[in-house]
Amino acid sequence: xxxYLGWFFLAVVMLAASAPLQALQYEVGGCRTGSGYKNxxxxxxxxxxxxxxxTILVCPGVYxxxxxxxxxxxxxxxxxxxxxxxxxxxxxxxxxxxxxxxxxxxxxAQVLxxxxxxxxxxxxxxxxxxxxxxxxxSPPPYVAGIFYASGxxxxxxxxxxxxxxxxxxxxxxxxxxxxxxTLTIENxxxxxxxxxxxxxxxxTSSTLTATVSGNFLSNxxxxxxxxxxxxxxxxxSGNVVTSSPYPTSSAIYADGSVVISxxxxxxxxxxxxxxxxxxxxxxxxxxxxxxxxLPSEDTGAITSNTIMNTVCAxxxxxxxxxxxxxxxxxxxxxxxxxxxxSGPTITGNAFYNIDTIQxxxxxxxxx
Amino acid sequence: xxxxxxxxFTMLVMLAVSAPLQALTYEVGGCKRGSGYVNxxxxxxxxxxxxxxxTIQVCPGVYxxxxxxxxxxxxxxxxxxxxxxxxxxxxxxxxxxxxxxxxxxxxxxAQVLxxxxxxxxxxxxxxxxxxxxxxxxxxxTDASGFAGIFYASGxxxxxxxxxxxxxxxxxxxGAGxxxxxxxxxxxxxxxENSSVxxxxxxxxxxxxxxxxxxxxxxxxxxxxxxxxxxxxxxxAVGVWVLGGAGTVANNFITGGSTGISNSGNIFGPCCxxxxxxxxxxxxxxxxxxxxxxxPNGSTxxxxxxxxxxxxxxxxxxxxxxxxxxMNTAYGVLLRCSANTVxxxxxxxxxxxxxxxxxxxxxxxxxxxxxxxxxSCP
Numbered sequence: 001x002x003x004y005l006g007w008f009f010l011a012v013v014m015l016a017a018s019a020p021l022q023a024l025q026y027e028v029g030g031c032r033t034g035s036g037y038k039n040x041x042x043x044x045x046x047x048x049x050x051x052x053x054x055t056i057l058v059c060p061g062v063y064x065x066x067x068x069x070x071x072x073x074x075x076x077x078x079x080x081x082x083x084x085x086x087x088x089x090x091x092x093x094x095x096x097x098x099x100x101x102x103x104x105x106x107x108x109a110q111v112l113x114x115x116x117x118x119x120x121x122x123x124x125x126x127x128x129x130x131x132x133x134x135x136x137x138s139p140p141p142y143v144a145g146i147f148y149a150s151g152x153x154x155x156x157x158x159x160x161x162x163x164x165x166x167x168x169x170x171x172x173x174x175x176x177x178x179x180x181x182t183l184t185i186e187n188x189x190x191x192x193x194x195x196x197x198x199x200x201x202x203x204t205s206s207t208l209t210a211t212v213s214g215n216f217l218s219n220x221x222x223x224x225x226x227x228x229x230x231x232x233x234x235x236x237s238g239n240v241v242t243s244s245p246y247p248t249s250s251a252i253y254a255d256g257s258v259v260i261s262x263x264x265x266x267x268x269x270x271x272x273x274x275x276x277x278x279x280x281x282x283x284x285x286x287x288x289x290x291x292x293x294l295p296s297e298d299t300g301a302i303t304s305n306t307i308m309n310t311v312c313a314x315x316x317x318x319x320x321x322x323x324x325x326x327x328x329x330x331x332x333x334x335x336x337x338x339x340x341x342s343g344p345t346i347t348g349n350a351f352y353n354i355d356t357i358q359x360x361x362x363x364x365x366x367x
Numbered sequence: 368x369x370x371x372x373x374x375x376f377t378m379l380v381m382l383a384v385s386a387p388l389q390a391l392t393y394e395v396g397g398c399k400r401g402s403g404y405v406n407x408x409x410x411x412x413x414x415x416x417x418x419x420x421x422t423i424q425v426c427p428g429v430y431x432x433x434x435x436x437x438x439x440x441x442x443x444x445x446x447x448x449x450x451x452x453x454x455x456x457x458x459x460x461x462x463x464x465x466x467x468x469x470x471x472x473x474x475x476x477a478q479v480l481x482x483x484x485x486x487x488x489x490x491x492x493x494x495x496x497x498x499x500x501x502x503x504x505x506x507x508t509d510a511s512g513f514a515g516i517f518y519a520s521g522x523x524x525x526x527x528x529x530x531x532x533x534x535x536x537x538x539x540x541g542a543g544x545x546x547x548x549x550x551x552x553x554x555x556x557x558x559e560n561s562s563v564x565x566x567x568x569x570x571x572x573x574x575x576x577x578x579x580x581x582x583x584x585x586x587x588x589x590x591x592x593x594x595x596x597x598x599x600x601x602x603a604v605g606v607w608v609l610g611g612a613g614t615v616a617n618n619f620i621t622g623g624s625t626g627i628s629n630s631g632n633i634f635g636p637c638c639x640x641x642x643x644x645x646x647x648x649x650x651x652x653x654x655x656x657x658x659x660x661x662p663n664g665s666t667x668x669x670x671x672x673x674x675x676x677x678x679x680x681x682x683x684x685x686x687x688x689x690x691x692x693m694n695t696a697y698g699v700l701l702r703c704s705a706n707t708v709x710x711x712x713x714x715x716x717x718x719x720x721x722x723x724x725x726x727x728x729x730x731x732x733x734x735x736x737x738x739x740x741x742s743c744p
């Protein structure tokens with residue numbers, strides 16, 4: 001019996017000893033207080049004031065701040081009472097100059113992730129970043145709701161990025177460094193951007209693997225909704241992209257060996273713009289002027305997509321004489337099935353209600 | 368050796384005997400000719416001139432006709448040369464008066480009318496375009512309407528890989544595909560994989576005036592975009608179930624005033640339907656609703672909704688589960704009625720749940736300005 005008591009005593013001692021080691025919770029906004037919480041009044045103060053690797057809980061409310069994150073952490077919006085929207089907004093009395101130079105040029109980033117030390121993931125979950133009111137002169141610099149600079153990795157999940165007008169992008173991630181960066185951008189609501197929705201850009205000497213999945217994007221008034229540029233690779237899957245009528249950019253665009261699958265694209269001018277080696281499968285496109293805009297060097301596989309209500313279903317723009325695998329696609333209700341195509345007859349796809357199945361002419365605007 | 372010649376002779380005789388029994392192929396438009404074909408110059412002539420149950424192949428081309436089908440058959444658009452679009456259009460010299468009365472009393476001009484099918488059997492329409500350009504423009508005060516394809520009471524069949532477009536009758540009077548049934552045995556109709564666009568009324572209308580419903584419709588895999596060209600028009604509904612029953616699955620619906628509506632029948636609440644796997648987007652006007660249910664025990668599951676004003680507008684007894692909604696003013700509007708709402712993901716809404724009878728739990732909520740609001744008496 002004494003042996004059991006000994007075990008029990010030991011367990012109690014262990015519990016007592018571990019209590020002081022219990023992690024504090026870090027909170028912004030004042031909705032959670034008490035001895036277990038360390039409170040901050042601004043997100044900027046919190047991201048600089050917590051230990052590396054912790055989670056910062058952000059209460060519902062409006063935070064007119066420009067936030068720079070330089071250590072690994074998780075920034076997470078929480079519920080309090082009857083709301084769970086923590087909104088980072090533009091501070092009209094704060095900095096109005098670009099705060100980061102991207103591979104594309106100077107950017108004004110509302111949430112900037114850069115120079116993260118020690119190395120580790122920065123995750124942003126359940127936060128709204130609203131760009132309303134940002135108007136930084138003419139010509140304006142680029143604007144990003146969330147910006148992951150070279151050498152950073154992490155996850156953006158269940159975020160809302162909205163109203164980044166005037167050259168704005170909802171989420172911009174890039175890599176021009178020698179590190180291998182991994183970004184997961186999923187389940188976000190991204191809308192009303194002046195330039196683009198979710199863009200990833202990597203220099204050819206860099207490795208950036210981006211997973212862009214389950215996002216819903218709409219009302220992109222200028223550039224593409226989702227773009228993986230240059231050497232960025234990874235996947236674009238299960239996104240819903242609608243209402244982006246800009247004439248020259250594809251709603252979903254990728255350079256290189258990216259898998260574009262299971263996306264739903266409607267009410268845009270150009271649907272999907274793959275390039276050499278891109279896999280495009282099982283996407284659905286509706287009410288799109290050109291569903292797929294292919295460059296001359298395309299060698300990727302385009303399979304099992306369903307396309308309805310287009311002017312040009314698949315446009316090769318006249319440069320191609322051979323293509324990668326093009327099979328199992330279902331095309332219904334298009335003026336042109338394969339446009340700008342000078343190669344041999346393409347078989348293995350199902351056509352319905354196509355005015356002209358295949359033509360060498362280029363009836364739809366170029367890529 | 369002579370034995371082999373004997374076999375050869377027998378085979379030749381058999382071939383000669385079987386040739387007259389070989390089924391003829393029925394064709395409209397002249398792109399397929401020869402001894403195996405019976406050719407027609409109009410679809411209207413073909414649908415009355417073939418035996419029951421035959422398939423009529425329709426060559427690419429324009430057919431300015433009003434077509435009435437009264438026997439079981441399959442009407443199928445085919446490819447010829449570099450085209451495979453056979454378009455039934457409005458005949459500018461034809462009669463634009465209504466040719467059918469719906470079970471709900473609406474007088475309709477139907478471009479393709481399926482009715483009084485005898486002998487009983489399915490009428491299938493595959494790979495055909497029905498274009499309503501220059502159809503009867505009735506205006507808002509006229510009780511008559513306009514439909515691209517109309518399956519009248521007592522008819523059944525499948526509409527597959529069709530394009531229905533430009534049925535604009537004025538203030539919501541143009542329907543793409545209208546299927547209905549009144550009193551009598553339940554009918555099964557499938558509308559699938561079709562492109563239905565630019566209507567000011569319902570894209571696909573599933574109608575019955577019986578309780579329980581006498582039509583079971585499977586409406587799946589269609590891509591639909593509404594015109595909703597007239598201000599205040601609330602009848603630009605992608606799939607409008609008015610007293611019918613069945614499923615609405617995996618459709619891709621954008622624009623218009625409502626994505627999918629089950630509004631009960633003309634007498635009131637009626638008839639459960641299952642709505643699953645649909646994608647509904649770009650219905651942002653203040654009347655814009657993705658899924659609208661009257662009290663009827665319907666289920667909405669695993670739908671994706673983006674950029675609409677109200678994701679779900681419920682008036683009771685529906686089950687709403689495992690849907691994902693983003694960028695809305697209202698997530699689920701319950702109108703003080705009892706519904707089951709669980710397992711849904713709502714991101715980016717002004718209101719998550721509005722006018723619920725009790726606290727709604729069991730959903731994943733992100734970026735909601737107000738999670739639950741709206742009082743009930």
